[in-house]
Amino acid sequence: MSDKRKPFPFDEFEPAWQARWDAEKTFRTPNPGDADFDASKPKFYVLDMFPYPSGSGLHVGHPEGYTATDIIGRAKRRQGFNVLHPMGWDSFGLPAEQYAIKTGQHPAITTTQNIATFKRQLKSLGFGYDWDREIATTDPEYVRWTQWIFLQLYSSYFNEEEGKAKPVAELEAKGWTREQIDAVRLAFVHEAPVNWSPDLGTVLANEEVEEWRSKGHIVERRPLRQWMLRITKYAQRLIDELDPLDWPEGIKLLQKNWIGRSEGAEVDFPLDGHTVTVFTTRPDTLFGATYMVLAPEHPYVTEITTAEQKAAVDAYIAACAAKSDLERGDLNKDKSGVFTGAYATNPVNGEKIPVWIADYVMMGYGTGAIMAVPAHDERDFEFAKKFDLPIVQVVQPNGDQDWQGYTDPGTAVNSGFLDGLPTAEAKAKIIDWLESGSKGKRRVQFKLRDWLFSRQRYWGEPFPLTWKDGNHYAVPDAELPLLAPPLEDYKPSGSPEPLLTKAREWVELPDGSIRETNTMPQWAGSCWYYLRYCDPRNSGRFISNEAESYWGGGDKPGMVDLYVGGTEHAVLHLLYARFWHKVLFDLGHVRTTEPFQKLVNQGLILGEDGQKMSKSRGNVVNPDDVVREYGADSLRLYEMFMGPLEQVKPWSMKGVEGVSRFLARVWRVAFEENQAGEWVNSSKIQDVPCSDKALLKVVHETIKKVTDDIAKMSFNTAISQMMVCTNAFTSAEVVPLNEFRALLHVLNPFAPHLTEEIHARLGGSAMLADSEWPKHDEAALVTDEIELVVQVNGKLRDKIVVAKDADQATVESTALNTAKVKEQIDGKTVRKVIVVPGRLVNIVAN
Incomplete structure (x- = not known):
C-alpha cells in the first residue's frame, strides 16, 4: 500500500491526535487531594501486566492485552468512572546485565534506551495511558520503596495464633534473643542448594534454567548462603483467599497445585x-x-x-x-x-x-x-x-x-x-x-517452598542490610534508597561472590560493618507496582492512605478491578504479589486482602506460519511496520477482531488489510473525494431526524451490543456489529448525522484516531474521549414490521415486509401481488396459500 494513495489519511491525523492527547493530558487521572478530583465518581482500576523493556521492542503479540484494557478504560471513563490506567517498566533484569558484560555499557543506559523504544511504540498505538503515573522499577525513588517493603518483611514474623504477620518488636519486648528472632523473620538467611551459573555470575530460578542452558550457559547445583522469604507461612491463606477472586478456574487450580x-x-x-x-x-x-x-x-x-x-x-x-x-x-x-x-x-x-x-x-x-x-x-x-x-x-x-x-x-x-x-x-x-x-x-x-530471594548479579535492588560481627542489621529508612555503585566492569568472576563485592569502598563501611552484596530478583519490583501507580510521586509513603483507600475501595477483596496479561505469570508473579500484599495488609499498610480482583489471560498471537513469534524463526511482526502500512487503528481493531481474547490466534496481514477496508468504509460514509483529490463532507450526511426505522433499529442495536460486549470483553463480536451498522449507513440514501455520530461514539475506544478525526471534521466540538457514552433507546429496538419469505410451490421467489400484527388476509394479498410472485403464477390457478406466522408464505399453484 505504501506505493499508492492510502484509502484514508491515517498517516496524517493519527500522529496529530496522539500529540493532542499528550499536550492536553487527556487521560490524566486525578488523585484524592487534587483540585480536579471528583470523589463522587466510582473508580475503575484497569491494569496491564508490567512489561520488561527489551532491546528488540514490541512485536504485534504485545498490544493484544494493551488494546483490550484501553478499550475498556476509554469506555469506563466515558461512562462516568475515574479510570486508573497506567503504564510503567519492570526494568531490572538479567538481559540488560548481559549486554553490559558484552559492551561495558552501564545497564541503566541500555534500560533507558529500551524504555524509550517501548514508550514510542505504545504512544504510536494511541493507548490512553496516564503517562504522569509512569514508573520504572529502576527509578531511585521506586527502589527506595521496594527496599522499604523488604524491610517490612525483615522486621516481621508470622504469628501462628493470629495467622498473620506482626512486627518482631513484639518479640523483642517479650525478651526473645536475637537468634530466636532471626529464626522466625519473614526475611531470613539460609544456606540452600541453588542453580548457580558461573558464566552468568548469578543464581537462577528453576524456571530460568532451561532458557539459559539453551543459550549455552553453564548451570550447576551448589549450596549458597541466600536470603529467603517465608512465603510458606501464608500457604493456607494463599489457597483459601483465592475463592472470592474472579480468576479463570484453571489459574486458580495452578496456584493451588503449586502450593500443594x-x-x-x-x-x-x-x-x-x-x-x-x-x-x-x-x-x-x-x-x-x-x-x-x-x-x-x-x-x-x-x-x-x-x-x-x-x-x-x-x-x-x-x-x-x-x-x-x-x-x-x-x-x-x-x-x-x-x-x-x-x-x-x-x-x-x-x-x-x-x-x-x-x-x-x-x-x-x-x-x-x-x-x-x-x-x-x-x-x-x-x-x-x-x-x-x-x-x-x-x-x-x-x-x-x-x-x-x-x-x-x-x-x-x-x-x-x-x-x-x-x-x-x-x-x-x-x-x-x-x-x-x-x-x-x-x-x-x-509443596510450596520458601522463596529464594537472592541474586548475585549487579542489575537489581541492593539489599538494605549490613553485617557486623556475624549479625545482619537493617539500613535506616532515612538512608534509603541504597543504590548500587558504578563498576569498572560487569563480568562475573566465576565464583559465587556477588558482583557488588568488587566495589570495596561501597561494601566496607567506616564503622567496620559491611554491606550485603546480594541483590534482589526481578520479581521484587513487580510485586507491588500496582500500588505505586496509585500515588507515584509520593515521597513520604509508598502510597498515601487517601489514594490507597480510594483506589482500593469497594466491596471486593482485590484492589485492581481488572488485570490482563499472559498465562506465563500464572503462578510465580501472581503468587509473589499476593504474598507481599497480604504482609502489607497484616501490618496495616493496605485495606484490601488481595491485589487483583479480576484476572483475564489473553491468548498468544502466533506468527503467520502458526509458530510462536521469535527472532530465531524469523516470524516476528513489528507493529511499527503495521502502523506505517495500515495505521494504528487498523492494528488495534485487527488485534481485537481475530477472535475471542483468550484464544491462541495466528497473525495475518490479509486480516489487517480487511479491517483497514472496514475503517475506510466508515471514512467514506462521512467523506468523498472532490476533483482535486481532497476529502470533503459527503452529501449523504445530513443533520436531519432519522425517518428510516430499520436504520434507527440497527444503530440502537449497535449501541446496546457494543456496550454489552465491551463489558463482557467480547470485542470481536462488537466489531462485527459495528460492521453491520456501517453497511447500513453505506447503503442508505441519507445518513442522519446524529445516528452516524452514535456509531463514532461506540467505535471510538477501538479506533480512537479515526473516530475523533471524523467527529471533528463533521463539526464536533468536544472530543469523543471527553463525551458521555451513548445510551440505546429501547423503543427503537421494538420491531413494528417483519420480513417474510414468499415461496411458490416450495421454492423461494421473493420476500415481503408487513406489519408485525398484520392479519392473514393482508399477508396473503401482499405476497400474491409482488412482481416476482405474479410472474411465477401467471396463467396458473392458485390452489392454496399457506401462511406460517412470522416466517413464510407458501403459494401452491398449477
Whole structure:
C-alpha cells in the first residue's frame, strides 16, 4: 500500500491526535487531594501486566492485552468512572546485565534506551495511558520503596495464633534473643542448594534454567548462603483467599497445585542412631513400606553410608549436583539411585528396610526423605522394579483393578491391625496409633517452598542490610534508597561472590560493618507496582492512605478491578504479589486482602506460519511496520477482531488489510473525494431526524451490543456489529448525522484516531474521549414490521415486509401481488396459500 494513495489519511491525523492527547493530558487521572478530583465518581482500576523493556521492542503479540484494557478504560471513563490506567517498566533484569558484560555499557543506559523504544511504540498505538503515573522499577525513588517493603518483611514474623504477620518488636519486648528472632523473620538467611551459573555470575530460578542452558550457559547445583522469604507461612491463606477472586478456574487450580496442600502424617523411622522423619499422605500403607529413599543432599547420608558403598554414593551425589530441581523431578523419567548400605526400621512392624539415595527426592520438598511403598505409588513402583526391591500389596482395590501401582482408596490388607478397614478409617487409626506411641503425628504439609530471594548479579535492588560481627542489621529508612555503585566492569568472576563485592569502598563501611552484596530478583519490583501507580510521586509513603483507600475501595477483596496479561505469570508473579500484599495488609499498610480482583489471560498471537513469534524463526511482526502500512487503528481493531481474547490466534496481514477496508468504509460514509483529490463532507450526511426505522433499529442495536460486549470483553463480536451498522449507513440514501455520530461514539475506544478525526471534521466540538457514552433507546429496538419469505410451490421467489400484527388476509394479498410472485403464477390457478406466522408464505399453484 505504501506505493499508492492510502484509502484514508491515517498517516496524517493519527500522529496529530496522539500529540493532542499528550499536550492536553487527556487521560490524566486525578488523585484524592487534587483540585480536579471528583470523589463522587466510582473508580475503575484497569491494569496491564508490567512489561520488561527489551532491546528488540514490541512485536504485534504485545498490544493484544494493551488494546483490550484501553478499550475498556476509554469506555469506563466515558461512562462516568475515574479510570486508573497506567503504564510503567519492570526494568531490572538479567538481559540488560548481559549486554553490559558484552559492551561495558552501564545497564541503566541500555534500560533507558529500551524504555524509550517501548514508550514510542505504545504512544504510536494511541493507548490512553496516564503517562504522569509512569514508573520504572529502576527509578531511585521506586527502589527506595521496594527496599522499604523488604524491610517490612525483615522486621516481621508470622504469628501462628493470629495467622498473620506482626512486627518482631513484639518479640523483642517479650525478651526473645536475637537468634530466636532471626529464626522466625519473614526475611531470613539460609544456606540452600541453588542453580548457580558461573558464566552468568548469578543464581537462577528453576524456571530460568532451561532458557539459559539453551543459550549455552553453564548451570550447576551448589549450596549458597541466600536470603529467603517465608512465603510458606501464608500457604493456607494463599489457597483459601483465592475463592472470592474472579480468576479463570484453571489459574486458580495452578496456584493451588503449586502450593500443594496435603494432609497426612509424619512418621519416625529409626536409622543407625538417628531418627529420620518422613511425611506421607497415605500412612495407611505403612506396612507396605519396603525401602526408604533419602535426598542425595540429606545430612545423614555421609554418616550412614557404609564403606563398601561410599565410592558409589559419592559419585552419585556429584552427578546430582549438576541437575536442576525440574530435571530431578517432573522431567526425570529414568529412575536412578544408589544403595547406602544402611537399613532403617519400619515402626509398624519392626522390619529392616534398605536406605537408598535417589535424585527424585529433594531436600526442598518435605523432609528430604520418603518411605517407599512400591505397590501403591507409581514412582516407587518403577524404582522397585528397576532395582529389584520388594513390592508388598497393602491396599485391595474397590473394583477389579490390578493392585500393583494402585493409588486410589480401597481396603487395607496385609496390614496387621488395619486389615479390613477402608482407607479413610485406616488412615485415622494408624495416625492415632503413631501418636499414642510417639512414633509420629498428624500433619498438614505444603509443596510450596520458601522463596529464594537472592541474586548475585549487579542489575537489581541492593539489599538494605549490613553485617557486623556475624549479625545482619537493617539500613535506616532515612538512608534509603541504597543504590548500587558504578563498576569498572560487569563480568562475573566465576565464583559465587556477588558482583557488588568488587566495589570495596561501597561494601566496607567506616564503622567496620559491611554491606550485603546480594541483590534482589526481578520479581521484587513487580510485586507491588500496582500500588505505586496509585500515588507515584509520593515521597513520604509508598502510597498515601487517601489514594490507597480510594483506589482500593469497594466491596471486593482485590484492589485492581481488572488485570490482563499472559498465562506465563500464572503462578510465580501472581503468587509473589499476593504474598507481599497480604504482609502489607497484616501490618496495616493496605485495606484490601488481595491485589487483583479480576484476572483475564489473553491468548498468544502466533506468527503467520502458526509458530510462536521469535527472532530465531524469523516470524516476528513489528507493529511499527503495521502502523506505517495500515495505521494504528487498523492494528488495534485487527488485534481485537481475530477472535475471542483468550484464544491462541495466528497473525495475518490479509486480516489487517480487511479491517483497514472496514475503517475506510466508515471514512467514506462521512467523506468523498472532490476533483482535486481532497476529502470533503459527503452529501449523504445530513443533520436531519432519522425517518428510516430499520436504520434507527440497527444503530440502537449497535449501541446496546457494543456496550454489552465491551463489558463482557467480547470485542470481536462488537466489531462485527459495528460492521453491520456501517453497511447500513453505506447503503442508505441519507445518513442522519446524529445516528452516524452514535456509531463514532461506540467505535471510538477501538479506533480512537479515526473516530475523533471524523467527529471533528463533521463539526464536533468536544472530543469523543471527553463525551458521555451513548445510551440505546429501547423503543427503537421494538420491531413494528417483519420480513417474510414468499415461496411458490416450495421454492423461494421473493420476500415481503408487513406489519408485525398484520392479519392473514393482508399477508396473503401482499405476497400474491409482488412482481416476482405474479410472474411465477401467471396463467396458473392458485390452489392454496399457506401462511406460517412470522416466517413464510407458501403459494401452491398449477
